[in-house]
Each structure stands twice: as C-alpha cells, then as structure tokens.
Amino acid sequence: MGQLDELGQPYHEDSHYGYVSEYDAHSAYYTIPSPVFLRQPLNYHLYTTTIPSSFVQSASDSHFVPSTTELRTSLQRRSETIRGTAAPGLNLPEEIQGYHTFVPLDAQVANANERRKFGNWFSTTYRAIATADGVPYALRRIENFRLVQQAAFVHVDKWNKIRHPSIVTIHEAFTTRAFNDNSLVVVYTYHANAQTLYDAYCKSKPPGYQSHPHGRGVFQGRTQPPAVPERTLWSYIVQLASAIKKVHDAGMAVRTIDLTKVLVTGQNRVRISSCGVVELLTHDTPQDMAMLQQEDLNMLGRLILCLCCANPAAANPQGLHKSLENMGRTYGNEVSTIVLYLFGKNGHHRTVDQLLDLIKTHFVIEMNDALSASDRLENELLTELENARLVRLLCKFGFINERPEFARDPRWSETGDRYPIKLFRDYVFHQVDENGNPVVHLSHVLTCLNKLDAGTDEKIMLVSRDEQSCLVVSYSELKQCIDSAFSELSRASSLSTPHKYR
Ligand SMILES: Nc1ncnc2c1ncn2[C@@H]1O[C@H](COP(=O)(O)OP(=O)(O)OP(=O)(O)O)[C@@H](O)[C@H]1O
Known part of the structure; x- marks a missing residue:
C-alpha cells in the first residue's frame, strides 16, 4: 500500500484547480471556456512526487539535468505553459498565416517609454500554435516595419540551414497586416519557460509569492537574482x-x-x-x-x-x-x-x-x-518506457469490458469463450482480502498487465463472483481472447469511422 501511496499521488484529480478546460479537437490544445476564472497555481508536487528511491537510478543533480523530481516538475511546468492561453481582452488575431492561439511572451510594460527596441523598431514575441503540425512556435513580430524587398527573405533560408544546440532555429518569416500595421513576423522554435539571461541574472524579482517546487509558495520581498x-x-x-x-x-x-x-x-x-x-x-x-x-x-x-x-x-x-x-x-x-x-x-x-x-x-x-x-x-x-504500452492495453480493456451490447451476448455469458475476460478483469481490479476489503495494489495490476501483454504461459485461477465456478487459464490464452474481442470491435468500428484507434 505504501507503494501505491507514493506512486498513486501523481494522478490526483485536478478539477478543483479551476482550469479544467474544453478539449479543442481541431487544434489538440486546451481552450478555456468562458467565463474565464483566475487559475490557482497547480500543486506540482502532487503530480511529481518523489519516486521511491529504489526506482530511481540517480536522484542527484547533475550539471545539465536536475534531480528526478525537479526534472519532472519542470517538464510539467513546460507542458502546462505550452497548453496555456492568453488572458482575455488582449485583442490578439485569431489566426495568421497558419498560426493560432497567440500568447504574448513579453512582460507587459505599462510605460511605453520603457519598452526595449530591436534596432529602431519595437518588437513583441508571441507563442502561437501552427495548424500544420500542432506544435508551438515563438513568433517575433517587428512592429510598423514595411519590408520592401522580398529578396530579404534569403536570410531566413540561410539561417534555417544553421542547426546548433545553442541557437534557436528559425523556421520562416512573413509580413502581415493582421495587427493593424505593417508587421514583419519571424518564426522560431519555441522553448517553453525560457528566460533571457537578463531576466535570470540582472532583473530583481518584485515582492510576492514565490512558488516552491515541493510545497506551497512563500511570500518574499523584492529579491536580487x-x-x-x-x-x-x-x-x-x-x-x-x-x-x-x-x-x-x-x-x-x-x-x-x-x-x-x-x-x-x-x-x-x-x-x-x-x-x-x-x-x-x-x-x-x-x-x-x-x-x-x-x-x-x-x-x-x-x-x-x-x-x-x-x-x-x-x-x-x-x-x-x-x-x-x-x-x-x-x-x-x-x-x-x-x-x-x-x-x-x-x-x-x-x-x-x-x-x-x-x-x-x-x-x-x-x-x-x-x-x-x-x-x-x-x-x-x-522508467517511463512501459507507460504507453500499458495505457494502450488498459484502453483496449476499457473498450471491450462492460459494453451494454454484449450484455446479452452468449459469448460473454458464463459458458461463452469471452467469459474469462470478465473474470480476469475482476482478478486484476476487483480483488478483496479475507475480510472483504478491497485490495488496491498498483503493483498487482502492473504485474498482471505486463504478463498479459507478454502473453506468458503462466496459469492463473479465475473465480466467479459467486465463487461457484473457477477457470484455470494462461496469460497467453487470455491475451488471444482479448485480442480477438478487440479486433472484432475495431472491425465493426472501422466500417463506420476508420482509424479511430491506432
Ligand atoms: N524562442 C523562444 N522560445 C521561448 N521563449 C522565448 C523565445 N524567444 C523569446 N522568448 C521569451 O520571450 C520573452 C520576450 O522576448 P524578447 O526577446 O522580446 O525579450 P525582451 O528583450 O525582454 O523584450 P522586449 O524586446 O519586448 O523588451 C522573453 O522572456 C523570452 O524568454
């Protein structure tokens, strides 16, 4: 049970954080339904609890990779940033040249005189999602700049050929009037939660709550970097x-x-x-x-x-x-x-x-x-290698189990060839101990699913809920049974909508 406590926590229900959002099937990004609520910060430590030390190869910090917990926390933060949307009322264009969901990346400067210039021009950087591949990009917009010579775009091609781990890759550039001026927009790879060296080492942080990766934020006065x-x-x-x-x-x-x-x-x-x-x-x-x-x-x-x-x-x-x-x-x-x-x-x-x-x-x-x-x-x-495999297996399982159309199907009844699947589901998820209390043991589930996926010859005894009948089957037989039930289901599904499940 201790293990479950440790492993189970990352999957905390987060609906109470107020950002549960509608899934936009077109863009595969989350859009916040109106009215928009102010989001509470996520408790990242709930999502990325310390993994039990026996599972971790290296819990220590190394020069380029932080400790496991911090690495996971920072990846969670990046993922959350990537899926964020802009605050309402910014009047950003809906779509420009195949990019949508614009979010400004610059700190909002109240006094226009304090804005930094790029050469003689003001510039603003946005994150936007490309419709073509669903990937976020960083778009630098040069305001009020009229590009006269199309030949200038040759520089974009030249820079696009420079691929280096310490250079942000340029992808394309275009001009647009979507911001109600003549703007030049240059598109780069987006690195979520990037900070400029200036912000990291020269800019003092204003007073406020500073978040902490392993707990609640604490209030701090103005701090020097x-x-x-x-x-x-x-x-x-x-x-x-x-x-x-x-x-x-x-x-x-x-x-x-x-x-x-x-x-x-x-x-x-x-x-x-x-x-x-x-x-x-x-x-x-x-x-x-x-x-x-x-x-x-x-x-x-x-x-x-x-x-x-x-x-x-x-x-x-x-x-x-x-x-x-x-x-x-x-x-x-x-x-x-x-x-x-x-x-x-x-x-x-x-x-x-x-x-x-x-x-x-x-x-x-x-x-x-x-x-x-x-x-x-x-x-x-x-440590993550098996996750996708197990999720696919669980999805298969979810698709075939408890379908109402199977309720009267003799193949799923006690004498049918699909009956072992039902019993196996109970064996994996619905076990009770000798006092009738539920056994909620993640490692039991993982072990069973791994053996099922591998189709081992090991045999298990499956007992019906009323304890009146029992079956001895191998994982390999169960695997065949589940595969055939799922293939049948997906064949029926592909008749109407192809490629639903890959
Ligand atoms: N490719 C990128 N990926 C992710 N974030 C980026 C990228 N390029 C810039 N940013 C972020 O966008 C913000 C604004 O970048 P910009 O270069 O405009 O900075 P600035 O000089 O501070 O702003 P300004 O010039 O408007 O005063 C910075 O916080 C920077 O970290």
Missing part, C-alpha cells in the same frame, strides 16, 4: 563560443549576442535567439562580414562582463575599468583573460578558433557533463 556561479559561466561561454564557431564557419555573423537575446532554456543550457532578424531589418545596408564577426567576439566579451557584474551597463566605456575590477574580485583570472582577449584592446585581429583554443580545457569538462546528462536522461526514459 543569484550571481552566476563560475562553473555555470564557463558552461555558457563554451556553448556560446561553439555557436559562434558554427555561424562564422558558414561565413555569417550572429549579431544578437546580448543578455536580452540569449535564452536560458533548461538547467545550464543557453541558446542565442532572434538570429536573422538584424539581417532582415538591414537588408539594404551593405555589410562587412569580417568586421561583423569581430563585433560578435566583442559582443561575447561584453556579455560575459555584464553577466559577471549582473549589470547590463557594465561594459559601457565610462564604467569599464571598474566593472573589470569587480569581475576580477569574484571570478578567476582566466575569465578576465578571455574578456580582455574578446575586447581586442590592442587592435588584434581575433578569430573564434583562437577563442576555442584559449578555452579548450573547459570544452572537455562540458563534453563529459553533456555525456553524463544523456546517460541520466536515458535512465529517466527507462
């Missing part, structure tokens, strides 16, 4: 340098290496976002690629300095000296050496290959951590 640990800093430097290498090798420049454009998308994982937008906006202006690549290295140096000082203005010329001193007090000499190299103070020509050479020892550490992460994830996957 944590300083970036040196180990994490090196991880970021390695990932970003490797992304720059990929782009420079393709004869291009990144141009968006900035605290507000680099996203943290998982434990210690960073990705450069918004690639290609600058090229689209400045298509008319001739560019010196060698100079832009030098500027990329400079931008990386500025980003590291700002990150170390938790201050986006740390690399401004007037405070540069002081910022370097501050950085030197907290971080090792090697960090300062890299930053000074990237600034290229003596007018040196720098290359990304030289940079990689300077930080090569850190690449080895990263690679080891990345391999450990993939081992950890394989182990996590192993």
Whole structure:
C-alpha cells in the first residue's frame, strides 16, 4: 500500500484547480471556456512526487539535468505553459498565416517609454500554435516595419540551414497586416519557460509569492537574482563560443549576442535567439562580414562582463575599468583573460578558433557533463518506457469490458469463450482480502498487465463472483481472447469511422 501511496499521488484529480478546460479537437490544445476564472497555481508536487528511491537510478543533480523530481516538475511546468492561453481582452488575431492561439511572451510594460527596441523598431514575441503540425512556435513580430524587398527573405533560408544546440532555429518569416500595421513576423522554435539571461541574472524579482517546487509558495520581498556561479559561466561561454564557431564557419555573423537575446532554456543550457532578424531589418545596408564577426567576439566579451557584474551597463566605456575590477574580485583570472582577449584592446585581429583554443580545457569538462546528462536522461526514459504500452492495453480493456451490447451476448455469458475476460478483469481490479476489503495494489495490476501483454504461459485461477465456478487459464490464452474481442470491435468500428484507434 505504501507503494501505491507514493506512486498513486501523481494522478490526483485536478478539477478543483479551476482550469479544467474544453478539449479543442481541431487544434489538440486546451481552450478555456468562458467565463474565464483566475487559475490557482497547480500543486506540482502532487503530480511529481518523489519516486521511491529504489526506482530511481540517480536522484542527484547533475550539471545539465536536475534531480528526478525537479526534472519532472519542470517538464510539467513546460507542458502546462505550452497548453496555456492568453488572458482575455488582449485583442490578439485569431489566426495568421497558419498560426493560432497567440500568447504574448513579453512582460507587459505599462510605460511605453520603457519598452526595449530591436534596432529602431519595437518588437513583441508571441507563442502561437501552427495548424500544420500542432506544435508551438515563438513568433517575433517587428512592429510598423514595411519590408520592401522580398529578396530579404534569403536570410531566413540561410539561417534555417544553421542547426546548433545553442541557437534557436528559425523556421520562416512573413509580413502581415493582421495587427493593424505593417508587421514583419519571424518564426522560431519555441522553448517553453525560457528566460533571457537578463531576466535570470540582472532583473530583481518584485515582492510576492514565490512558488516552491515541493510545497506551497512563500511570500518574499523584492529579491536580487543569484550571481552566476563560475562553473555555470564557463558552461555558457563554451556553448556560446561553439555557436559562434558554427555561424562564422558558414561565413555569417550572429549579431544578437546580448543578455536580452540569449535564452536560458533548461538547467545550464543557453541558446542565442532572434538570429536573422538584424539581417532582415538591414537588408539594404551593405555589410562587412569580417568586421561583423569581430563585433560578435566583442559582443561575447561584453556579455560575459555584464553577466559577471549582473549589470547590463557594465561594459559601457565610462564604467569599464571598474566593472573589470569587480569581475576580477569574484571570478578567476582566466575569465578576465578571455574578456580582455574578446575586447581586442590592442587592435588584434581575433578569430573564434583562437577563442576555442584559449578555452579548450573547459570544452572537455562540458563534453563529459553533456555525456553524463544523456546517460541520466536515458535512465529517466527507462522508467517511463512501459507507460504507453500499458495505457494502450488498459484502453483496449476499457473498450471491450462492460459494453451494454454484449450484455446479452452468449459469448460473454458464463459458458461463452469471452467469459474469462470478465473474470480476469475482476482478478486484476476487483480483488478483496479475507475480510472483504478491497485490495488496491498498483503493483498487482502492473504485474498482471505486463504478463498479459507478454502473453506468458503462466496459469492463473479465475473465480466467479459467486465463487461457484473457477477457470484455470494462461496469460497467453487470455491475451488471444482479448485480442480477438478487440479486433472484432475495431472491425465493426472501422466500417463506420476508420482509424479511430491506432
Ligand atoms: N524562442 C523562444 N522560445 C521561448 N521563449 C522565448 C523565445 N524567444 C523569446 N522568448 C521569451 O520571450 C520573452 C520576450 O522576448 P524578447 O526577446 O522580446 O525579450 P525582451 O528583450 O525582454 O523584450 P522586449 O524586446 O519586448 O523588451 C522573453 O522572456 C523570452 O524568454
């Protein structure tokens, strides 16, 4: 029973959380029926309780993968974000160029003067779902921008060919008047719950309830974000340098290496976002690629300095000296050496290959951590491997059991060839102990279903409810019986609506 308590809890009824929603068969996403209620935060710990330690390969944190419980909690949060809808009253377009269910991702800034600009233009980022594949995408909209030359879209094709784990992939771009202006929209892969480096390390959190993965939130005053640990800093430097290498090798420049454009998308994982937008906006202006690549290295140096000082203005010329001193007090000499190299103070020509050479020892550490992460994830996957198989089996079972049209069917009666299925259902789910109390034991159910799915030769004794008759059958016979009952049912169903069950 203890096991059931532990394993059973993740499936808590959540209807009282007030977000039970209508299922939109067309989009396969949840839409909130009107009137809309303010949602209570989910108690994630109910969904992702600690798995009994005997089932867990590694409960400890590793560099790229958090402990099992935290990993599950964060995946739940992402899944919930992906299925969320926008607050009412935002007047967002219903559908644009095959994308629907728009949700703004930018923090709502009350004062328009405080909005950041992308070059000379305001931009807004939305999450939207593509009708074609039902997958969420991040759409960056450049407001009031009239794209004159269609030839500019060549940059989208070029960037689409750059596939790198630390670059957010671009998919397409189009112009639209659906926002009541001329907008350019650039579509990227969506990373649910991504945070910019600026938000993660430079922005203080306003007072309020801070959620806690293992319990109720607690009220906290305005909190400063944590300083970036040196180990994490090196991880970021390695990932970003490797992304720059990929782009420079393709004869291009990144141009968006900035605290507000680099996203943290998982434990210690960073990705450069918004690639290609600058090229689209400045298509008319001739560019010196060698100079832009030098500027990329400079931008990386500025980003590291700002990150170390938790201050986006740390690399401004007037405070540069002081910022370097501050950085030197907290971080090792090697960090300062890299930053000074990237600034290229003596007018040196720098290359990304030289940079990689300077930080090569850190690449080895990263690679080891990345391999450990993939081992950890394989182990996590192993614990989930059987879930889909068992759910399919339970669905089959649910389809054939207790159908009213079978009530008078002699095959399901006590002398019929389908009768063992009924008895087996009782054997799996409706057992009682010697005092007549229900036996609710998940491991019994799982064991029976696994043996049934495998069709083992093991025999079990099935007893009727009135204890007047009993049958000895093997799992293999039961499997045949269930398969044939289900095939018959699906044949009848496919006559009217094909492909209902796969
Ligand atoms: N590809 C993406 N996947 C998921 N979230 C994203 C993606 N791109 C951006 N975001 C999120 O969208 C939000 C807004 O991104 P944006 O780049 O517009 O940030 P910003 O510079 O803070 O906003 P603004 O420029 O409007 O002031 C950020 O919180 C960021 O984490």
